Amino acid sequence: MLNIMKHYKFWFGVSALLFVLAVAAILMFGLKLGIDFKGGTITQVTMEQTLESAEVKETLAAANFAEAVVQPTGEKSFLIRTQPQEKEEHDRLLAALETRYGKVTEDSFSSIGPVIGKELAGRAFYQLGLVSLGIILYIAYAFRKVTRPVSSWRFSWAAIIALVHDLFIVIGVFAVLGRFMDVEIDTLFVTALLTILGFSVHDTIVVFDRIRENLRVRAGQSLREIINSSISQTVVRSINTSLTVIFVLTALLLFGGESTRYFVLALLLGMVIGTYSSIFIASPILLAWHNWDVSRRS
Numbered sequence: 001m002l003n004i005m006k007h008y009k010f011w012f013g014v015s016a017l018l019f020v021l022a023v024a025a026i027l028m029f030g031l032k033l034g035i036d037f038k039g040g041t042i043t044q045v046t047m048e049q050t051l052e053s054a055e056v057k058e059t060l061a062a063a064n065f066a067e068a069v070v071q072p073t074g075e076k077s078f079l080i081r082t083q084p085q086e087k088e089e090h091d092r093l094l095a096a097l098e099t100r101y102g103k104v105t106e107d108s109f110s111s112i113g114p115v116i117g118k119e120l121a122g123r124a125f126y127q128l129g130l131v132s133l134g135i136i137l138y139i140a141y142a143f144r145k146v147t148r149p150v151s152s153w154r155f156s157w158a159a160i161i162a163l164v165h166d167l168f169i170v171i172g173v174f175a176v177l178g179r180f181m182d183v184e185i186d187t188l189f190v191t192a193l194l195t196i197l198g199f200s201v202h203d204t205i206v207v208f209d210r211i212r213e214n215l216r217v218r219a220g221q222s223l224r225e226i227i228n229s230s231i232s233q234t235v236v237r238s239i240n241t242s243l244t245v246i247f248v249l250t251a252l253l254l255f256g257g258e259s260t261r262y263f264v265l266a267l268l269l270g271m272v273i274g275t276y277s278s279i280f281i282a283s284p285i286l287l288a289w290h291n292w293d294v295s296r297r298s
Contacts, residue, residue: 005228008284015281019165022172025179031171032178034081034186035112037124041085044107045097046077053078053258056097063096069184072258077107079259081184084111124190128167131194135201136160139208146212149223150286158289159204162282166200166273167193170266177262188263196270203242203278207234211283223290227283235279242275 004011035042053070056078060068069081082093090109097104136156143152170193177183210230218226249268256264 003228004231004280005224005284005287008280008287011280011284012288015165015277018169022169022175025172025175026168029175029179031175031185032183034184036186039084039112041082041090041109041111043080043082043090043093043109044073044077045080045094046074046105046107047097048076048102048104050075051078051101056080059096059100060093063093065093065096068093069182124187127190128193128197131197132160132163135163135197139201139205142205143208143212146215149290150211150215154286154289155208158282158285159201159208161285162204162277163197163200165281166196166270166277169273170196170269173269174262174266183262188260189266192263192266192270195267196274199245199271200274200278203238203275204282206238207231207278207283210234211286224287227287231279231283238275238279242271245271 034040053072057068057070060066060070060080065082067083071079071081073079080093085093094104094106136159139156139159140152143155146152146155174183174185174189178185207230210233211227214221214226214230218229221229246268249264249271252264253261253268
């Protein structure tokens with residue numbers, strides 16, 4: 001049987017280090033917001049010839065569109081993200097491409113104003129907060145019959161602490177990517193965070209449910225022994241379930257389209273970290289909290 005509880009302080013130390021580094025990256029670099037949040041335009045075009053995105057970006061920079069972000073969506077098609085444009089400036093962008101590469105077909109064009117972008121950003125934070133509140137209330141209700149030695153609310157807060165740990169590490173990685181690789185945050189990234197929330201708490205609840213059952217059938221054992229045996233009973237199932245998803249996401253990251261690459265990367269990071277936290281963080285928090293409570297009362 002695995003003895004994860006024996007070294008739970010070590011796992012806390014690893015997580016604390018990752019969390020501090022993630023927060024430092026967020027504070028130092030911030031997040032590079034895409035046009036979904038700050039406003040701008042997205043133009044999808046198809047060329048007559050096969051080109052590299054770097055070449056297209058150089059052409060646009062020479063035409064005074066240095067801020068343009070170019071993403072390939074196929075061998076000859078690209079998404080071009082720029083600051084908000086009037087019709088004349090948009091026509092000039094297309095003309096610059098046609099002058100260099102010949103006929104250019106505009107497949108789609110969309111524009112988001114800065115006001116709408118701020119509203120989307122506000123809604124994103126609202127969604128994350130609402131989901132977290134729902135998780136707290138659901139776990140507290142689902143584990144309402146557990147009173148000793150761990151209350152249902154402690155299950156809720158342990159799950160939320162693990163989720164905050166997961167989200168901040170993923171966001172911290174993207175703060176670094178934004179600083180050094182110009183990776184932008186868009187609504188797909190928020191979708192990835194919400195997906196990570198759902199997956200991570202699902203894995204955590206499986207372990208918590210086994211702890212609840214063992215608290216009932218192993219009443220004579222210590223909390224440390226109960227949590228340790230509960231994790232041992234569920235760890236193989238958790239890892240196997242996660243690996244199947246991780247294999248799929250890895251294939252999508254390596255061979256999928258450019259437009260969804262960072263969405264898949266966010267999911268992949270979240271799945272790995274969420275699996276780790278459900279085993280090494282969420283349940284040990286219950287033990288650490290219980291030990292602190294006992295020492296405080298003695």
